[in-house]
Amino acid sequence: MVSESVPETIAAIVAAHRAGTVTPAQTVARSYQRIRDRGDTAIFITLRNEAEAIAEAEALAAKDPATLPLYGVPVGVKDNIDVAGLPTTAACPAFAYNATRDASAVARLRAAGAIIIGKTNLDQFATGLVGVRSPYGIPKNAIRDDLIPGGSSSGSAVAVSAGLVPLTLGTDTAGSGRVPAMLNNIVGLKPSLGLIPTAGVVPACRTLDCVSIFTLTVDDAVAALDVMGGYDAHDPYSRKRVPGSLTEFPKGLKLGVPRNGQLIFFGDKASEKAYADALKRWTSLGATLVEFDLEPFYETARLLYDGPWVAERLLVIRDLLASAPDAIHPVTREITIAGARQSATDTFAALYKLQELKRVAEQAFTAIDALVLPTAPTAYTTAQVLANPIELNSRLGTYTNFVNLLDLCGLAIPAAMRADGIPFGITLLAPGGEDALLASIGRVFHADTKLPVGARALPQPALALLSTELAAGEIAIAVVGAHLSGMALNGELTALNGRLLKATTTAPDYKFYALNGTTPAKPGLLRVADGTGSEIAVEVWALSAEAFGKFVASLPQPMSIGTLTLCDGSNVKGFLVEAKATEDARDISSFGGWRAYMAEKK
Template sequence: MTETVAEIVAAHRGGATSPAQTVARSFQRIRDHNDPAVFISLRDERQALAEAEALSSKDAAQLPLYGVPVAVKDNIDAAGLPTTAACPAFSYLPAHDATAVARLRAAGAIVIGKTNLDQFATGLVGVRSPYGIPTNPVRGDLIPGGSSSGSAVAVSAGLVPLSLGTDTAGSGRVPAMLNNIVGLKPSLGLISTSGVVPACRTLDCVSIFALSVDDAMTALGAVAGPDAADPYSRNRPLAPMTAFPNGLRLGVPRNGQLIYFGDKASEQAYGEALKRWTALGATLVEFDLEPFYETARLLYEGPWVAERYLVIRDLLASSPDAIHPVTREITLAGARLSAADTFAALYRLQTLRRVAERAFANIDALVLPTAPTAYTTAQVLANPIELNSRLGTYTNFVNLLDLCGLALPAAIRPDGIPFGITLLAPAGHDARLASIGRVFHADTGLAMGAKGLPQPPLAALTAGASNDEIAIAVVGAHLSGMALNGELKALGGRLIEAAVTAPDYKLYALPTTPPKPGMLRVAAGAGTSIALELWALSAASFGNFVAAIPPPLSIGTVRLADGRGVKGFLVEPADVGAARDISAFGGWRAFMAEKVAV
């Protein structure tokens, strides 16, 4: 069965099935699933199939999401489909894809439709939408979780293998737990939020739902990267995943600090998860959770509610009845906050951030329940605000403290309710969480999603540079067998792997002796994927190598197709001049081979 992203891409590249067949399967599954509350809008199937068929003209090896169907939360723009944020009165037709969606398409993904959400991404429950309540496919009486309800259900139910959500207070993590899937909440600024309807603009991030950690990281590699259109974007090169580390130290709250609201089954499941981590070789280290709780209270008791008010204040003034009553009640509180309240909260948050930094001084990551308990739809409808707040116990503080997170399935409780844990680390450590999280998920042996799909064996990770080495990407005369490769070998260089860049570059033949290329970075998705090699050098050799590089070449950060950022050869726009654009060759070796043939 080809259900994961990795399996689907392999089947497409190997010719066992085609992207169009996989896309058609997704549409058929959506019809068969017959839950109109999952998607707010679907693409025309013929249009999606045509886009899938057009991929045959591209190099599948350079498309990490080649023919993969994806769903997009309906507060993220996808050209050709309305963006509603689950509010019909707010709906508009975007002229362009959000940056994250554009990068998915550039990586070969096919957008299937826009998914339901808690209106304006306000809620962790998935029941605050005029488009209905998606049925939880794991246990039908449970809430689907929010705000990214439709995106999580679509993956769990097998309608698509991958989807985008958003996460401000836990909307990429709570639905993952309740649907028995992986939820990746990246570092703030790692994925552009350009083209995303904001909830709290300073805290929002695009999140990823998948059946496995590896699939989520493949998607993250495709969409991550700086974006000039997003002032909150950060240049955070994505490191590669590594083997499970020795000496892993995981933070767990002090005895008595965890809250389960009386749910003994969740408490027991968390204890079993900690035993699993210990068996995997991790050391558990206690930390004080109280400052994190205090930070969480700031989110809805402090001025960040005013950010939600800013987004819909015009609609609140003109058509208040167009807004879900619970969303309206929560958001109106933001109009009453003063500038003094805002600064007081910012000062307190800065103090709490310093406390959190100290907590991470001697641990690699925190491991917490994703949510303390689970509720039925009937329970939440009867007590919407209090129960929603409880679900955010371990999620509300994360973006305020600038942490990255990875929500993982941990168990199916005896009552059939999924339980999950979340790994948390300071921003920039997304790959570290994935490296350990993938091993934990595999060790659980849990089926994936709601369809009982067995987990595939963990894929072997590509060997990278060791701790005392630096990886460098070479694109021209330093490639294996080329004129200057001996310089790398003389410095003790070691070939790691062949790779390709993200489709963000152009390659030029520079008028140098010996002939060399110049690789120029252009707008995301506006260039070509360029073939290269990664070589490992000791730190001293790297310094010597870089010092000897003649102009017009220089060393900068090169983004690979899988999202990694590595040091490599680049050229400035001013140095290209009248040089020949050879991007169509896909690399220097192919260009030189043609020259020899001629």
């Protein structure tokens, strides 16, 4: 077993870097050494030059570590997501191009202090749940060599489980951020649609795609989501959603479970028992299990590959398919070419049916807080999938294919290690926007399993204590600009022992401006008539009364502290600006927040 003193999780790595017991350059060098030691060249398609990555890590020393939530954390990025200076292949050499700028999600990671190590392997064009459809090879499952790694985010999941990096990005259209997580005994977070921008991501189905997160723990996944989540004005599919904050395990939690006879395990009794055991664990934690009808969700899932959404996959590769069909993996080619048979009338019929099914799903959630389902019904070996590639892949999507069609968020977490050494996991699902709820309950379940994390027998770290309520003598203050987590002046709050309570938005009663002549750059939040403004992203921090006084006394003109109204109707002290200061300032209300605006400027 690996010593607990070695920093392996994001939280432990950042703490060690800030304490100076390990440097970011040492952690980055460790990742490269582990990649060499692993010897599996199919995990990464492209690695950054090691000296370049280490130099970037060393350069972090010039910055305030308190302002970098991911200070020196090594990251792998699925190779359908752009990283400036590296090729994007989507696991198809004939499609490859050199990315000249970072995808929005990658840019936000870098701004938070993360160091990109390389681009991970995937099922070609993110089409598949198996991880065996790549000309760059098949990554070996980190738990059992004979198992498929899961896809399409195969390299990303294996890299985290094997301890090569503590964080990777995947994508998830039909389960690609969840199935590989289960098969490698790690956490897979599939955020709400539009929460993490998809600008700079090679589309699979553009209307359904998500950037997903792989980590060893739920808390680590939330740390990454906090950095990447937020509106992006340059992404037409970005939404003004916020990650939310972790809370204590809620009382009266109601979890939906399928009606008797509706679950499918394809004869896998071990997985069936592991799911039943997981439900017992939930009840022991205080949750109430409520039956719901899973059939409409199955019906939705059938729309994904039997309906017009396959045509979205065809859009990306149709030119290549016409000019060089042999450059495309034969299974990928067979699946996507079916999109050419979809007509406009087929598309509208499917959209009408989907809207009906969305209403049914919405009704199901009126009686429950979240669904708890198997992440996948079973697991297969690489040999089995190569012999029967389409049918077995389809089976793996039994509980995943409907999720993005219904605008649900999802969290895949380990639940058991079967007697045969195959990991089993469950997925929590809730309506879009409930990411924080899933994380808050999922972290408690995962901790209760006491399972080691990943493939290296790492013990689970103790759950971090949560405190989203003000302590006696504390004052809450909402910040909107350079004092946000990871931004230039956040160190002023942390130096005063400030605590982040939550990320949220204001009521739609404000305009937001980029002020002129401020160093570092600062925004101004101006109150307007009720309902005539925009919702602006804020963070609410807690300061002691003494620290609050010091903080307010240090504020330069034209900044002032007033009372802000949040989206839930509550009031809190926060930054406001005088109207005169906005006369020649740019109105950036459309960005929905300072982080999104600053990302656009880079």
